[in-house]
Amino acid sequence: MDYSPLLISLRTACVATVFSVALGLTAANYTVRLGKVLKGLVDGILTLPIILPPTVCGYFLLLFFGVNGPAGRLAQAWFNERIVFSWYAPIIASTVVAFPLFYRTMRGAFEEFDKTLIHSGQTLGLSNAFMFWRVILPNCRPSLVAGTVLAFARALGEFGATIMLAGNIPGKTTTISIAVYSAMAAGDTALANRWVLIDLAISFAAMLVMNFAGGGLRRRKSGLSH
Amino acid sequence: MALDIDIVKRLPGFTLRVRLKAEDEIVGLLGASGSGKSMTLKCIAGIETPDEGVILLNGRALFDSDRKINLPPRRRRTGFLFQSAALFPNMTVEQNIQCVLKDKTREEKRRITQDVLSRLGLSGLELRYPSELSGGQRQRAALARILVTQPDIIMLDEPFSALDSYLRWQLEQELSSVLRDFGGTSLFVSHNRDEAYRLCDTLAVLSSGEIAAAGDKWAIFNDPQSYAACLLTGCKNITPAHQAGDFTVSAADWGVTLRTEAKAAAPVRYVGIRAHDVVFTDSLALPNTFPFELVEEMRDTFSYIFMLRLSPHAAPLRVEISREQYQALKKLPQYVQLPPGKLLLLTRD
Numbered sequence: 001m002d003y004s005p006l007l008i009s010l011r012t013a014c015v016a017t018v019f020s021v022a023l024g025l026t027a028a029n030y031t032v033r034l035g036k037v038l039k040g041l042v043d044g045i046l047t048l049p050i051i052l053p054p055t056v057c058g059y060f061l062l063l064f065f066g067v068n069g070p071a072g073r074l075a076q077a078w079f080n081e082r083i084v085f086s087w088y089a090p091i092i093a094s095t096v097v098a099f100p101l102f103y104r105t106m107r108g109a110f111e112e113f114d115k116t117l118i119h120s121g122q123t124l125g126l127s128n129a130f131m132f133w134r135v136i137l138p139n140c141r142p143s144l145v146a147g148t149v150l151a152f153a154r155a156l157g158e159f160g161a162t163i164m165l166a167g168n169i170p171g172k173t174t175t176i177s178i179a180v181y182s183a184m185a186a187g188d189t190a191l192a193n194r195w196v197l198i199d200l201a202i203s204f205a206a207m208l209v210m211n212f213a214g215g216g217l218r219r220r221k222s223g224l225s226h
Numbered sequence: 227m228a229l230d231i232d233i234v235k236r237l238p239g240f241t242l243r244v245r246l247k248a249e250d251e252i253v254g255l256l257g258a259s260g261s262g263k264s265m266t267l268k269c270i271a272g273i274e275t276p277d278e279g280v281i282l283l284n285g286r287a288l289f290d291s292d293r294k295i296n297l298p299p300r301r302r303r304t305g306f307l308f309q310s311a312a313l314f315p316n317m318t319v320e321q322n323i324q325c326v327l328k329d330k331t332r333e334e335k336r337r338i339t340q341d342v343l344s345r346l347g348l349s350g351l352e353l354r355y356p357s358e359l360s361g362g363q364r365q366r367a368a369l370a371r372i373l374v375t376q377p378d379i380i381m382l383d384e385p386f387s388a389l390d391s392y393l394r395w396q397l398e399q400e401l402s403s404v405l406r407d408f409g410g411t412s413l414f415v416s417h418n419r420d421e422a423y424r425l426c427d428t429l430a431v432l433s434s435g436e437i438a439a440a441g442d443k444w445a446i447f448n449d450p451q452s453y454a455a456c457l458l459t460g461c462k463n464i465t466p467a468h469q470a471g472d473f474t475v476s477a478a479d480w481g482v483t484l485r486t487e488a489k490a491a492a493p494v495r496y497v498g499i500r501a502h503d504v505v506f507t508d509s510l511a512l513p514n515t516f517p518f519e520l521v522e523e524m525r526d527t528f529s530y531i532f533m534l535r536l537s538p539h540a541a542p543l544r545v546e547i548s549r550e551q552y553q554a555l556k557k558l559p560q561y562v563q564l565p566p567g568k569l570l571l572l573t574r575d
Contacts, residue, residue, distance in 0.1 A: 114310075114312075116308050116310055116312045117312050117314060119268075119271070119273045119299070119306070119308070119312070120306060120308055120312035120368075121314075122271075122272070122273070122298070122299035122300050123271050123272075123273070123299050123300070123302070123304055123305065123306040124300075124305075124326045124371065124372070124375055125300045125301075125303075125326065125328075125375055126300065126325070126326060127300070130325070134314075134325065135314050135316070138316040139314070139315055139316050
C-alpha cells in the first residue's frame, strides 16, 4: 500500500492550519475594531469559503491562481512556477477553505472579551502588543484550541477545492480524501476501507485534543465573576 | 489645581456637561445610576473621548479639543479601579502586579511587589489566581497594581458594589488609609451617601449629566439647594412647593403651608425635610405644628419609622426616631413639628 496520501494529507493539514491561525488571528484582531458596515462587508468576504460549495471555491481559486489568473501569471513571470497541480496547491486550497472556521471562532472570542480588562490594561500603561499576546490570547485559549482543531479537521477533510486546484496526482497531490474517492471509483473497496479507518483515527484524535486542551483553563477563567 | 475638567459629551438620552476642579483630596462623585458618573471617569482615563472641552491633570493637558490634544489612555497616568477589579485572570497576584512594572530589575520588581502587598494586607497570596481570591482581596490586589504604576490620580468606580456589606466596611477603611497615603487627587464614584460621606473630603453631585452641587460635603448636606442633591444626600421627604409669601411656602404633596426661617434667594420649587428632623410634640405653640394621621409604623434595626399624613389624601411623611426616643414616649403625641430651620429649600431641579 502506498502511504503517500497520509503524508500529503498530514503535511497539507498541518501547514494549512498554521496559515489559518496566523491569518485568522490577524484578520479577527483587525475586524473587531471596524465599524458596523465595513465589518459586515469584510466579514462576509472572509466567511464566503465556508458557505460556497467547495467546488465553486475551487473554481474561483483556478480563476485566480490558474495560468491565466493574476496570481498564476505573476508566479509564472517571477519564479517560472505553475501553481495549479503543484505539490503546494492542496495547501492553498485547504487554507482558503479552513481559514474562515478559525477566523469566525476567534472573532467571536475577541468580541465577547471583557472590555474592562483591556481598559484596565490601557490605563496601567500596558502596550497593545502586551495586551494581545499576554492577556487577550491566553484568556481566549478555549476558542483558540477549538478554532485550531476545527481548521485542522476541515483542512484534513478538504476535497472539492483541492481536486479543482491540485488535481489527483498520486505521490504529489493525492490526499486521503481523494484516495478514498479514487479507490471507490476504481472499485477497490478494501483500499477505501483502510483509508477510511485511518481518517477516522486522525479525526478522533483531533477531537480528543480539542476536549482536553480546551478544558484546562476553566479553573482560572472564572476570575472575573464576583 | 490638581484636576480641572470642563467637558461636554453627547450621549443617547442626555448630554454630559461636567465642570469640576479638585485639589489633592478625595472627591466623591455622587449620582444615581445612569447620571454620567462612570462616563466622566472614563473620559478622564481616555477610555471615552468627550465631544469637546479640556481635561487638565496637574497642569498637564490630557485632552483639549481646541488644541487637538487627546493623549492615549496609556500615557495619561490615571489609575482606574473598576467595579470588577479587572485583574488579568490568567496571571497570579504577583504576575498581575509585576507585569505593569517596566524598566525594573528582577530584584526591584520583587521588592516593590512585596512592599505593596504587605501594605495592602495581601502577603502570602502572591501565587493565587484572581478566581481564588475573595471580592475584597481582588479589589485590594487591583489597587496594589494601580499604586505601583504611581499614577497622578486614582479613580474608583463603585469599588464596593460587588461586595457583601461586612466586607465593604473593612475594605472602606483600608481604602481610606491608602488614599490618604497616596496624597494626590482621588475621585470616588458612588451612589451610596454614607460611603461617600465617610470616605470623601468634598462632594460633587451629578444628575442627568450635570453637576447639581459641588463643594464641602457638609455644606451640601445642610443646604443641598437642588432636588437631585437633596435626594442623593438621602433626604426621604421631598415635595414640589411654591412660594406663598416671603417666609411661607406651600408644600403641594403634604397639603400644608410652611413657615421658613430664611427667605430663599430664588423662588422655592421643592421643599424637603430629613426624616430625623421631624419632631413629635403635644403642644401647638411652635410654628409648622400639625395634627397627623398615622398611616404605618415600622420597626427598623435601631430606629422606628412612622408614615404620617398631615392632611387627608396627602402623600405620607416619613419620620424616624431612635429606639431610646421611642421608649421614652409614653404614648404617641398628637402633633408633629417641621422646624423652620430644618426645612431644605430647593430652588433647582
